[in-house]
Amino acid sequence: MLRLIAGRLVQIAVTLVILSALTWLAMGLMPGDPLDLALLADPALTAADVERMRVLHGLDRPLHERYLAWAAAVLRGEFGYSRLYALPTAAVLWPALGSTLVLLGCALSLALVAGVGLGVLAAVRPRAAPAADAFAILAQSTPSFWLGILLIILFAVTLGWLPAGGVAEEPGLWPALRFLALPVATLAIVNSAAYLRHSLAAMQAELWQPYIRTARMKGLPERVVIWRHAFPNAAIPIVTITALDAGALVSGALITETIFARPGMGRLIYDSIMGNDYNLALLALLLAALVTMLATLAADVAQRLLDPRLGG
Incomplete structure (x- = not known):
């Protein structure tokens, strides 16, 4: 196990280096730079002013030298400043990552409990399988933006029970949960479909295995046969799907974060790219890849x- 972890950590480090170099190269080859945009935005700046700023920020050096200087600064813990937010990059990155991880953790936990629970129930009771399949098809085919808008109309506009979006300004658990409820429900409903279908198929396959018949012949209670014998083996593919979903949602929850006006990694990456904040965009992409x-x-x-x- 330790060899596996050590080997994977080395692979992660190498992947981050390659990814950062390729992303830096792609950004460096794009036409224009932030100083050209500043010149267009501020007529008071002269070409001489821009040239002095280019030398000051090292933009006159070759691309590979700039990358090595940036990488050395990151390894020292110096992440620079965000041009878009006029703040240290770390002060922008960590709150966005924390917000996304809270949303991600709540949504995936709820999706796992609901999806796996319904999948196991449908596998144990075949009469429930058609209803579970219908729910999975409906949830998987529902666009997240459409579901989010429907939840806002129902619970925020019509009933007035929950806020339509944003983040809680008041301290405390209850205000935070009220603002999390709708985005978490949106992501959980959409993602629970995959867990339901995979857990149903995996449990159906395991319940026909010889060791399950042996456990039943020994007179073990049915709940022990299901949860202690069949479910651990059926959970292996579900664990893989959960990890893939977690990685995708760290940077891919842009639609949900936009609908509910939540600051997060998805919106941060989008805004930094559209705002030509290359340093922030690169660090946010690397942080999402690391997670x-x-x-x-x-x-x-x-x-x-x-x-x-x-x-292993």
């Missing part, structure tokens, strides 16, 4: 804990 790779590492470790035969 994605750590989630897959956690999934590999969990799979080996569930099934030691996988080795």
Whole structure:
């Protein structure tokens, strides 16, 4: 297990270096730079002013030298400033990541409980399988933006029970939960469909295995057969799907964050790219990639804990 973790951490480090270099190259080859945009935005600036600023910020140096200087600064913990927000980059990144991780953790937890619970119920009771399939098809085919708008109309506009969007300004758990309820429900309903269908298929396959018949012949209670024998083996593919969803939602919850006006990594990456804030965009992309790779590492470790035969 330790060899697996050490090897994967080395792979993560190498991947981040390659990804940062390729992204830096792509951004460097784009026409124009932030100083050209500043010249267009402020008529008072002269070409001489822009040239002095270009030398001051090192933009007159070759692309590879700028990348090495940026990488060395990041390794020292110096992330620079965000041109778009006029703040230190770390002061923009960490709150956005925290907001996304809270939203992601709540949504995936709810989706897992609902999806896996319904999937196991449908596998154990075949009469419930058609209803579970219908729910999965409906949830998987519903666009998240459309579902979010419907929830806003129902619970915020019509009933007035929950806020339509934003974040809680008051301290405390209850205000935070009220603002989280609708975006969490949107992501949980859409993502629970995949967990339902995979858990249903995996449990149906496991319940026909010889060791399940043996456990039943020994007179074990049905709940023990299902949750202690069949479910750990059926949970292995679900763990993989959860890790992939976690990585995708870190940077891919843009639609949900936009509908509910929540600050997060999805909106931050979009705004920084559209605002030509290259330093912030690159660091946000690398942070999202790091969380994605750590989630897959956690999934590999969990799979080996569930099934030691996988080795590692």
